Structures are given as structure tokens and as C-alpha cells.
Amino acid sequence: MQSDPIKNTADINAVHRVLTRWGNVREAECFIIGCNFALRVGDLLKIKLEQVKSDTIILNEQKTGKQREITINNNAKSAIDRLINWYQLQNVEPTYLFQATGNRAKKLSKPITARYLNMKLAAASEALQLGLSLSSHSMRKSFGYNAYVSGVDVRYLQILFNHRTELQTLTYIGISKKTISDVYLNSSIGVGL
Template sequence: MKFRQHITLKHLLIDNKKFIGLQFYSNKAVDILVKQLKHVNWSDEFNMYHVPNKKNQLDEIYNTFRGVAWVDSKYFFNQTRSKELNEVFDVDWYRQRKRPPNYRLCPEVYLQKLELKKYSNNTVRLYVKLFEEFINHFFDKDIDHINELDIRDYLKLLVTSKRSNSYINQSINSIKFYYEVVMGMPNRLYRIDRPRKKKKLPVVLSKDQIKLLIDSTNNLKHKCIVSLLYSSGLRRSELLNLKINDIDSSRMLIHVTDAKGNKDRYTILSINALKDLREYYKQWKPQEYLFEGIKNKQYSTGSVGKIISAAAIKAGIRKHVTPHTLRHSFATHLLENGTDLRYIQLLLGHNSTKTTEIYTHVAKSSFDSIENPLDL
């Protein structure tokens, strides 16, 4: 059954009391039913009706609108987008790091909740760093007494300090995590405006530049890392999570596990990359992960970035080249070779072709049929 009317449930905090907010487009039938709910009131501040946050009130909402409107509770119930990661939760760096005197530390309960929610170690580091910057800005104020106006002022400071949109959005996420997830408070920050994402086109290298980049690596291990990032369209994290058994040479596929969005997928394996991998395996003898660092531990993200940067400088490539540039180049070159967009979507692990369509804006084949007016 399809419903024309949708009612979205929201967490509200009014005078330090928890309420269930009901957000919907005004409709006579829905308006009448909402006003029949027990203890219902209108909030000018939030521009919506609300009832006390109690189980019997929630049941009443569902019963009242059953068959009349769709009650959307995805913003109401606690959910996590975190992946079911297999990596070991590591916060040794948190306790061993050097910090300035009188520096305000992230609460221990913050770390415990991040571990419980299975956030990746990279996300943990980022959230802790950003949240500590936030609480040290309000050093003389109790964390739980920081209000929405304080948070808005802090975000304005980030904007005037020329912080990137991504940095500001991640800061908001780290702050929301404390108040909404750690403290279990209502969705008090949902009205905070986020900066719009800039729609930048991906940086893409030519095939000749890719070959030059691979040839400019320092050793066979580095060559295999660069080759796989490009020839299989892997994200850096996916490359580092690869285990020896994930390379399926009989089918010329790579099994990508624990990818973004907690999804597994297969992507293609290059014949040339496989030859180098076999020689690399004989020389380096990895034990568990395909690429390992000191004491057979998983290779670090920073090391991969340095390999790419060093190779790009050596190759004389002036573009800003990152591991993700190779993934962008992989997708663009497939598209230029006539590969169907749907197949590229599957190889990259995108949820929708809309995400993959960005490569149509940079693929050279998209412009080949257009004659330049200067040359006519």
C-alpha cells in the first residue's frame, strides 16, 4: 500500500524534557488525527506538534495513523551506519600521545561508545581529534552545558577560519555523536545547517601518466600497490584489507570484503598485475594480509599515500595525485573504452549509477564527437 501522507518522527528536547516530534505536510485529515493524540502540543520553536516521549505515546501514534499515513521512524530510533569491522579496536595512541598542559581530554565514555558501535580506527582518531578541538574551545564550560547557540558560534568560527566543508561536516558529526549517541539525548542538533558539498569533478590521469606512475615506484611491492589501486579500482582501505586468499587467479577476480557500506563485491584482476603479485609473493612472503608492514601487521594508510605522492613527483605529474585518483582513472578509462556504466558501478561498489555517472563528465569519449568551433 502506498501512502500519500508521511509523518516523520523526530527527537525533541524542550525545557530539558524529551518529546516525540511529528513532522508532516499539513493535511486536514492528518491535522484532525494529530489533535486527537493525548498530551499533544504545538511548538513554535520547532514548528511541529509533539507528545511526551513515552512508549504508550509511540504506540498511540502508530495505532492512530495505521492505514492513513506512513510513519517514518528512521530518524527516531538509534541506528549506526558503521561497518561490522574485523579490525582490532586500538586506542593505545590515545593514552600514549603527548598533549599540552591543561588540555581537556575526550571523555572515556566517548571512546567506549565508538568501540561499541564498531567504528573504524581511522574514524575514531578523527572523531576524537575534532571533538577535543571543540571542547577545548569551551575550556571553562561544562561539556553538558554547551548549548546549540555555542555550537553555532563554534561552526561559524570554523567557517571564518577557512576550514573545508568536509572538515566542518565531520566536526558536526563528532559533536552530534557525543550528545545524541553517548549521552542518549534527543536529536538536538538536527536543525544545525551543514555546508553544501562542493560538486567537484574527479582528478583523472591519462593512460600514459598511469604507466609512468607505475614505472616510477621504488620497488616491486610499491609497484603492486599502485597497479592494484588502478587496475582493480580499489579504495585505499579495500587494498589494505586484502588478504592473500582474496586474490582469485583462477577466475581473474579480486574478492573485496568489508567495503564501504559493509558490502562485499568482486572486481577484476589484471594479468600484468598478477604476474607482479606472484613475484612479489615469492620475495616478500606476506603471512596474512597481501600487503604487510612491520611485524607482519597490516600496511598503514599513510604509507600508501606516500608511495603515490613520491611516484607522482618522480614521474613529473603536476596534478594532485592520491590513491583515489587511481580509482577515478580506472572508472574513466573503462567508460572511454565503451564499458557499460552498470558494470562500472558493480566494479566500484556504488549503490547507484547516479554516483557512477560523474565519470561521464570527465571521460574523453564524451567530447570526441564535438567539433571545436575554432577548428571549423
């Protein structure tokens, strides 16, 4: 499935608002945390609540087997706090940060699934008419794109994403030929005639 980064932070906030308005608080906070952690969805959904009690999370990535340390920034901390408050209101004692609540009778602890999250994000994109193919992978790409345009060196993002080349990273975060062309158009220097 092709997924797009969200290049406008106002659109990221709009996705959060619409999910919250629909009563999908867990998914809204998952989206914000995902945009701030830049993890693959499989790694994100397996985070346990006990792992977010400090300022960093250490985990082993499923795909690469590499150990990864994530510093929890203020936006992610706020989202985690809102999520924990929501669980308390729901009388849920979660094992996972993104605990599925449908298995309470069987006392099974499972996180929500990527498929479920993808469905919610696609619905939000459609409702907001973003014109984007939005999925759980968009969170990771959105982190990369927004970090890059704010001045983070592509080499750091390359390391963060475990990409082999800078070009792979630029393509991954949605920096296209049109984006490069726009740099020329918007960087006109000299006297216009």
C-alpha cells in the same frame, strides 16, 4: 583530499616505473593492482596473500558491507607474481598482500597504510610532473576512467562503484564539461568551409 584519475595508461606505467626505480616495489605493484581491482584503499590493503591464490577474490567492503567478487585480470596477476617474488628476495613471509615490513621484530602482521601509500604516489606524481593530485583513491578512479573510455557502459561502472546515479559515476571518474565539449569539437561531421 581531492584525487585525480590517471587518464593516460602511459602515465600509469610511468608511476609504476618510477616507484620501482626508487626501490618501492611493493608500492609500485600495489598501484598496478589497485588500478585493476577498483577497490577503496581500505579494502585493497586488507587483502591477504591467501586470497589471491585463485582467479577471484571475494571480500566484504568496509564502507558498504556488501560482498564483492573481483576477477583477477592478467595485469593484476603479473603484478601479484612480481610482488611475491620481491617478498621472497626480502625473506618476508607476508600475511597481507601489501605487508608492512617494519614490524618483523615484534612479529606483527600489518598491511601498509593508506597514508604511507598516498605519500609515495604524491611523490611519484611530482617527480613525473604529471600535474595531478595523485593518491590511493586515484587508482580506483583511474580504473573507472580507463574502463569508460574503452567502451564500458557507465551503468556497469555505476554498479561496480555502488553509485546512485550515472552522473555521480561520470563526475567521479573525471568526465567533466570540458570532456563533453571536446566530444563536440572532435566529432565534427560534414564539409568544412
